Amino acid sequence: MDMIERRAWLHRWTPASGMAHRRYETAWLLDVYASPGHGLTLWLLCQDENEGLQRLRLHQDFPVTFYAAGPPARLRQLWRFLKSQPIPLKLSRAERRDLFQPHPVTVLAIEVAQPADQPGLFRQVSQAFPDLTYYDADLPIALRHAAVYSTFPLARCQVETDQQGKISQLVTLDTPWELDAQFPPLQILSMEPDIDPSHAEPRHLLLRQGRFSYRLALEPARPFLINLRAILQRHDPDLLLTMWGDTWLLPHLLALARRWDIPLPLNRDANRPISYRPERTYFTYGQVVYRGRQVHLYGRWHLDAHNAMLFHDYGLEGVLEMARVTALPVQMAARLSPGTGISSMQMQTALRLGILVPWHKQQAEQPKTALDLFGSDQGGLVYQPIPGLYSHVAEIDFISMYPSIMARFNISPETVGTGRPAAEPGAIGDRQSPGLVPQTLQPLLDKRLALKSRLAMLPAWDPRRHSYQARASAHKWLLVTCFGYLGYKNARFGRIEAHEAVTAYGREALLRAKEAAEDLGFSVLHMYVDGLWIQKEGTTQPGDLMSPVRNAAGMTPAVQPADFQPVLDEIARRTGLPIALDGIYRWVAFLSSRQDQRVPVANRYFGVFQDNSLKLRGIETRRQDTPLFIAETQLEILQRMARVSDASSLPDCLPDILALLRRRLADLRRGRVSLEKLLVSQKMSKALDEYRDPSPAARAARQLAACGKTVKQGQRVRFVYTRGKPGGFPSHLLGTGIPPERTASPLGNAANLRLAAQPGGVMPPVRNPTGTKPAAQPGVHAWNLPQPPDPASVDVARYTTLLIRAASNVLQPLGVDEATLRQWLLEGASYNTPPGHPDALPLLATLSSGRPPPSDDQKPANRAPRPGLVATPAPTQSQSAPSGLSPGL
Amino acid sequence: MGRTLPSITQAFLEEQQSFARFRRALRRSDQLALDELFAAARQHLAAAAYASHALPFETFLLAMLLEEHKEVIRLRQRLQDLDGHD
């Protein structure tokens, strides 16, 4: 480093001591934490007229208070206990408000001069006096600071320091609710290994900051560590952005640094050790979630793009917005578990209003009669659509329904009555003063709405769109979790009666919306908690579909957004809640149950909006465990269907779709599909040793465990399905109708014999006790094993079945079921029933008449042939090919 | 998250299951007709949930009856149409 650089680096951050009284007009808050003996340490990015932008570490006095309540005799004993402690503190008696008590409670206020002393003191106190009730006892220091100074990460402040360099005044100049906040330029260093550490041992580390990039070999270690240290010192990043930093990279670097005794300045604050959070598994919304171990730094932020769910989905802007709105430190905000964000916002509101924050949730449900339980213990209304294909359907959704209900009807733990829930919403909740929960939610709802309307007005090319969308996503995530949190058993300000009141209002609102739609001449096809699918009665006459009026721009749709404005207005009037048009489907298909075609399914559908975008729910493309090969093919089929302008022409796509499927299946058989695209990704729902009958994921995890790679409950295992039957006829060709001499695999039998000899490759077939045919247990080969799966061992039959199933799911509205599709694709024979023939497509009949599918005795011959439907088999390649695979396909 | 009562679908399946013995002893063709009755009731699970009856089977029976009556209305209409043609 030359002299100029060295001086610049020295000036970049200045130690707290030796400074005179200074005033900084513009300073952005980077980090705040307790420092033993020094109150709080604050890291700020200060704008200085002489020095430019500098990173400053300052101290601030900040005593913190917690409270104890209980029998007076016990409180006196506690007083004496505390007086005997060496820690500087102030004791006093106070009256403060507990949200769950009608009157203020008498508490012993314990003010600790040094914030770093409080957690330890509280631990001692709670162990010595476990019977007392504690408040404000375990709050993150950043939240306490936020409650007093209205600060949050990257808040713009005005700071004054005294002779000793301690902060004497701090004024926050902006609020979390600003739409266009100014950000300072952050120095961001990204670090990633050259390969996924769970797959293989990385050899290089790639670093990048601004226009500088480096590629360091990890071995030999000494020069690597020295180079890395120099880079960190030179660039002094505000944010260290890594891949696998929490789970592999940083622990690896720190272990290396220890072994070679070359300390790495990962923390900016050299006085602090690295902070670790352990890995954990928790249950939420019926799912198991695994969170890896975390590495937090002091004075700068470490974000692991892999372990920070929020970062992964919404980028840095989303994370910063989450931190801004919750006041949580950026490193915490990026790695939030559901509920923590909302909980922090509630705690901050409580602190500001002088409401005590309980340590343990004590409050329990008020008794209700068994009769009341039937009415109150319900969720949202979930309807059963009539399966079929529908045209010109509008989807209208309440905007943030549950949070809007909480805010609008003042539903909060302290406002919900204890009597029997009223049949009419409006009787519930105290209208007088807004409760804690509505006060917390209202600014968030307002900001969300403001951002959404801004977004609606921005043109598609506007660069601000991305930023607005990322921030809107953070808000949406918070709002989505706030309802669940209201009913969570450990939520400090949760209350099950409030949770139930919200769902009661939700059901009432949905029913009123249905009534409004029906009163205005719409039929309601489907409803789901906060959304409705409606169709104007009379828009599905044959005339509307068969001869659309074309204008200069193209087709004029039979329905326009403006047609729905009256019903939206009426619903908003009757419910008091905001509702919006999500879009108008050109056509939408509601799918029935796979097991029984008569049984509707609430959340499986797909459709094309008037703007040509697709919406799908509940099918393979949307599911995380689906291999890419299948998800991509299903999406291609949907995209082909989306090009069709009206639903009656959908059968015309069938030849193209079948050709596509034939191509994909040929690719699969010929080994032209890469293994990555065949990966199945399943979560471990239990710990490995808890499986009595191992799922495929568990068996793959076992293979990994045998190689020393443990998979924890809640983590995902990736694997390929492989043939489980060694030896004999290539079983992957069974059932495909292809005679052995036309086998596609050039390896033939030899491949099977080789497989049988591979250790840890293929699982032996399971035989059931009566000695009959082996059970159809799929063989698996885990990804990330030292030995990659042999492409020739891929279980082509299984992937074929999965692909056909996925295709038949989306072809179901056209009347094509899995068995038929299998015949068409694999039998190599001509169509049994050609596409477009009325007999084969009963569901299509719903389009023209709006009535349910015709019963069996309604003869197709009585209906006039409809243009757009093919009455004769379309000439296809398969009809001209000999039995077996045609070489061209 | 604090839910105690089974979902309406769960309650429905339990009720259906409670008639398994009755179903088993029926002729096969009668079994199919019974299955159709139950499938018909599934169209109205949301309303059954909202009704919050202590004995949900009564609501399911009403739903079956509702679907039967809709079929009667359809058939009546078709008869009228056919009579009109002649």
Add this chain to the structure above:
Amino acid sequence: MQTLPDLHAGKLYLALVSRPLRRRIANAAIAHLALRGAVRVLDGGNHFDAHGIARALRLKTYRLTATLEHIQVSRAFTCYQVITLLSETPLTATPTLALDLLTTFYDQSVPRPERRRLLEICLQELMRLCQRAVVLVTALPGQDDPLLERLEVTADQTLRFELEEPQAPLRLF
């Protein structure tokens, strides 16, 4: 099929019910008491089978709605809530059922000494209530369970409900 003996105030009853019988016993006890008047239920395991109770009542009375209103139920989802519910229960003659009392006490996130302390308070509250009312606690039978042992020691009378026949499946051949 075992039946419940006559229960009296002044004694704390504990019913150890094996898992397959849990629902049946709980529903029978609640229905039996509801037909005779008010009953309080503390549900510690989130297994309150409202539909099953309704079906059982319907066999005995045509006044189903009124009888269901005899039953006051509160649910505890944490061991802290169990304490709160018990301590908030007024001292009256209304029979009280504490179902699956120990379920929330097996939560590993609460330190063991704390769970033991809370159980002691719980037992004190139960002793308080049984002075005026019939109090029946249910729990799963178990081995090497210090919490269960404490409960068994405190109870004045322990009833056991286990399946009489072994679980071997029947075979036709």
